[in-house]
Amino acid sequence: MDHLTWLTFLPLIGAALVLLTPSSAAQAQRMIALATTLAVAVLGVMIYRDFDSSILGAQQVVSIPWFEIRGGPAIRYTLGIDGISLLMVALTSLLMPIVILSTWGHIDKRVKEFMVWMLVMETGMLGVFLSLDLVLFYFFWEISLIPLYFMVGIWGGERRIYATIKFFLYTLAGSLVMLVAVIAMLYQFNSADIPTLTELAAALPADKQGWLFAGFALAFAIKVPVMPFHTWLADAHTEAPTSGSVVLAGVLLKMGTYGLLRFCIAMFPAAAVQWAPLFMVLGAAGIVYGAFLAMAQNDLKRLVACSSVSHLGYVILGMFALTSAGLQGGVLQMVSHGMSTGMLFLLVGMIYERRHTRALDEFGGIAHSMPLFAIFLVIAVLSSAALPGLNGFVGEYLILKGAFDANQTLAIVGVLGVIFGSVYLLVATRRVLFGPLNKRENRELLDLNAREIATLAPIVLFIVWIGVAPTPFLNKSQGAVDVIVRRCDEARALKLATVTADPADAAANLTTPTRR
């Protein structure tokens, strides 16, 4: 079999192995899950290494007939990888072993089921990023939804049922709207192949693209979540077990932004150009809104969840700037956010395991009893606050630069987020780490052990790596992004041409954004 199929279904094999173990062998189940995810990571690195940046479209494609719909298109099992999905796949495959390793600390009941769900989820997520068939994509999309439902519902906190149902209904509502759009696409173009559909759909006039765009956009916007649809996120994060939060923030949310990029922008450039201002406004609003939410939180985990809303606002702002810098920044920010927010959730989980509270005012002065924890937390916070030289900065700078070229006012609103971001992050850091160590429980806290260091160290490595040398990462996705930017420029030129009825203007507009 080919690499991509192995990559996608290896976790399922691991899940089957876990199922074969007796329920009581928790340690064996953990080790199997860890070994599986590590194998996937190795495979992911191999695929990353073999990736050829000079090819613009999908590569390493595998395509097998699956089934046919009478009167509709043939559905194929098609996997392939391009620059954008490559980064997402790399993020997923590298984050999962860390997530599994982190479960040692907080999953001690029904370990077997948890590991199975985790592995099923990995298959679902990898499938979403790799599918090149619309129906296959939808299939994986729904697959990846279910495990989190159980993770929150079984291993979650006190209000887990409320959070689960809210999360499930929200995303399901989005998915159903998307299903309608998917079916419409299948019958409209009589094809389920995503590259073919992209070509065909992009040729539609703007008004016809609008409805399909809206159908996909709503589903993805809920998943991201874009500002008015965000309330499920804070609840889901707060109630989810640490590892669930890490996967949710690290990868699942990226499925939304990935979908926006792959479907809404690439397939419907004309509609994207038309709706870009709205999304940029929502993105910028999300940045500031999320920051304000985070400032008002006392629960550390909820604070990090709100900061996610803010950070994903940047991604939306950058992507819908529809410029090379904005899109590239958005893609890199997806990876960066997975690293930094994932790390923050891990750290919050570690301290929760020790203190069984996440209320900020319960802490203070922890840097004294847990110096290593303090160092890791400060690194994660700085990465999240986009300190130059760490990963967050590169993405944010490119996003804001791209957004500035498209819309100065919104970019300035986004820059305000830089200030607010440092406020809530630093205030939280101070209240947890610094100040007098005047609570007895905090004095007796034990510092990180070797396993916890092992979960955090790889993330730190990537935080610094991406921060110092982002260009190799950016180069991977450059080709795919350039194609999208070109489509959008053409759509914009067409729109201008129809408005001004002056082809010379349109041509001029076409050339400006690509100027060095």
Add this chain to the structure above:
Amino acid sequence: MAEVFFYALSALAVLFALGVVLAKSPMMSVLNLLGSFFCLSVIYLLAGFQFMAAAQILVYAGAILVLFLFVIMLLNLGDISAHSTGFLGALRSTGAKIGVAVAVAIGLALLISVNLGMLGLKPAESLPDGIDGMTGIATELFGRYALPFEAVSVLLLATMVAVVVLAKRQRPGTDARKS
């Protein structure tokens, strides 16, 4: 000759079926059902389905109905007791009356659809007499339908397990929900 047999058996099958529904005792229902199945079996034979006729007797009459009988005996429901509400007794509730109406509606619907000639059936003269030879059935089952066939076997296995789990008597001192 065969035609007469068919109509007689048909009438008998319907009567037995009514017996199933109307009998007060479950035991009588089973016996009526058995009669109905026998009649159908012969009808299959007449229509040219030798293998199906055999299967009907062996599996339905031989296996399934024995299972019913066994359960009735096991639970000691054979006698007419407070355990069972007969047809007329059940008919007193409004729901059951609506049920009768729905059943009649379904029957009418089916009969009408058959009689309207919407199906465009061929006349009986051109139909063959023997249809399901063993060879043919076997070829189909293990050829084109091998996968469904295996799936059914898995289903039966799962059923066996399920039945054991469901019908197993709990040992005293263990809680079923925690095991």
Add this chain to the structure above:
Amino acid sequence: MQVPSEHLLILAAVLFAIGVLGFLVRRNVIVVLMCVELMLNAANLTFLAASRQHSIPGEPNLVGPVFAIFVIAIAAAEAAVGLALVIALFRLRQTTESDAMQEMEG
């Protein structure tokens, strides 16, 4: 046999309707299960009638019988599970009346 297939179908329809009648009216779960069997038989008869229709002499159509066999197998499974449930219910409630099972009320 020179009986038109319509008559087979009419017989199936009548049997099916009787099955539905019992299913909807009777409260005894065992009888209800039997009525289900009755309906399944009616369905089998329909399958066979269809098979007969689509056969020409020397070239039998075997889809109908094959599906009837599947129906029989699944009916067996259904009956087994149903009866096991009846046993479980009887243990719990000392009755086989279906109205005793009303916990799933919405």
Add this chain to the structure above:
Amino acid sequence: MADQLWLWAIPALPLAGSLIAGLLYLLGIERRAAPAHGAHDAHGQHSAHGDSAAHAAAHAAGHAAAHAAGHAPSHDDHHDHASTPNKGSAKLAALVACGVMAGALALAIKGFFALRALPEGSERVLESTPWHWIAVTGFQVDISMVLDPLSSALCLVICGVGFLIHVYSTGYMKGDPGYAKFFAYLNLFVFAMLMLVLSSSLLGLFIGWEGVGLCSYLLIGFWYAKGWPAEAAQKAFVMNRIGDASFLVGSFMLVKLFGTLDLSDIVNSIGAMVRSGEHTTELMVAALLLFGGCCGKSAQFPLFTWLPDAMAGPTPVSALIHAATMVTAGIYLVVRLNPLFAASEIVLFVIGVVGALTALIGASTALVQRDIKKVLAYSTVSQLGYMFLALGSGAFAAAIFHLITHAFFKGLLFLGAGSVIHGMHHEQDMHKMGGLRKQMPRTFLTFLCGAGALSGLPLLSGFFSKDEILAHTFASGGAYRVLWAVGLLTAAITAFYTWRMVALTFFGEGRYDKKHVHPQESPAAMTVPLMVLAVLSVVGGALGLPVVFGVAHALNTWLEPVIAPGRDLILARHGGEAHHLSHAVEWALLGLGSAIALFFAHRGFHAYKAGIERDEGLARKRPGMFGFLGEAWGIDNAYTQRIVQPIKLIAFVTYVVIDQFVIDGAVNGTAALARTTGGGLRVLTDGRVRTYGIWIGGGAALVVFFWIWS
């Protein structure tokens, strides 16, 4: 221009030192790690089968250590040198840190001579191989290390003063539990600062710019256990971030205008752009936005309030970061991009006004402070204002001149204050000092040199640099004359508060608790750097003697290639005529400056020589004014009331009202609607199998009837 790879070594050395020191710190700390296996106290069953004994032992040990740790926070301020000796790893860290600083200094000197070796008049630039940092289609950031006269001068200051302060810190921080960590931070800071001045790209500069902010954050909050240092650190970072946000937007505008962030490319293309008359507004806005960044970093009005709070950090930090180097980054940026700022008269004037205003606010506030470090902090704010005043009047070289002399004398004063504080067992209140000249003679003498330079006593370094600024401002004429008057007033106040500080600290009766506090001279590690800096403070003026002295202005000549573009733009605006003061006027200004400095220094010294009665009298007679000055004109309080509180309120309203009530209310309302509807419909599902059967059967019948009917 050959590739000079070794230039990378200048910032890389401190970075390596920082990493090594950090590693040594990590090795040195006594960590109590949680058991490696399973979750912790939540479920003991993991540890129960196996290592329960070991676990219990670890727990007991944990208790003991917790007690020790519990004492530590209140301890580290008044640490007892004998009781907590530094570990070997910590000493090694200090050694490494000082060693890399010496190495960096040597390289900086090498760079200076390499530049001098290039022929005068040619472009004196050394550039290293670039590092391709960010590259996307249409936008690329390459960073190389560039040594030109300006960065070379600042490199020397950073490495030189930095080295001295590192040495000083080995004495000052002795016995602190975070000894190695301190040096790791300090080295990291030097790395960031060198990145800032050496980087060829505005974004590379920004790495250093935020990097120094980070180190400042870490070092201000070094004694985080006390609480308020952590708050001060946070305030410093956030206020810097406000400036940085402005900086970022400015950089976007520059990319849009020039398509690059390379500093020399920008400088080279501004001239043509100005002459073409295009994009004048954009240039102006970009300059003002970048200046906003400078206001944050260099503590100018209205963002200066973090700097006095930053005194919560250890004193060597105040000397290095908050006096000599980091806070001058804004001045460096303006000089580096001088044509951008010189392109618009308005921008220059805004800079001048902000500078003068800050100078006045800072100096007047320093008048009434009791905390010796606060006096120096406000003095720094004020002196930075001077530098911006110089930039505003187009005197870029004068600003750098004052930057250098200020680094010498203010570094010296801070270190001297640190020596005093060290000797006084961490007492900072000048009202509780007095008469220390006898106990701490070396500190006293060096402090005098610094105070003289700060107050502008004739022939000391500060005298020349300050005089040059005032002369330039005077020469610019017009509204700048008002700014000159403000500058002169500030000079008077400066002389007054400087000598007030000297008098309160070193003269009069000792006002401290003589039973418990025994002031003593600091060790050599601390006094030797003081002496070196004292010498520099005295003779530093030689770098830029006034023209009337008849010698060449060394610094002007050296910086000529860097500041020429901006100066030419200003000259072009004035029709090619420079404002030249006649020798007589220059002499007069020099005389005026000397007279004012001497007079007010005398007044300040005499008023406080005897004691603190004057302060008390002032507080009694003019409490309103005293409080107003003491709180830096009430600006900080205004921020708290007008900005911080409303934002907190907005955040709360956003969360509770908008998020919970409106958005989530809508969501839960939808759910409630569904539940109500479902409740109404549940009558239909009574749980009886037969009822469901009827629904199914009826539905099926309907479907068939529909089929028949159609």
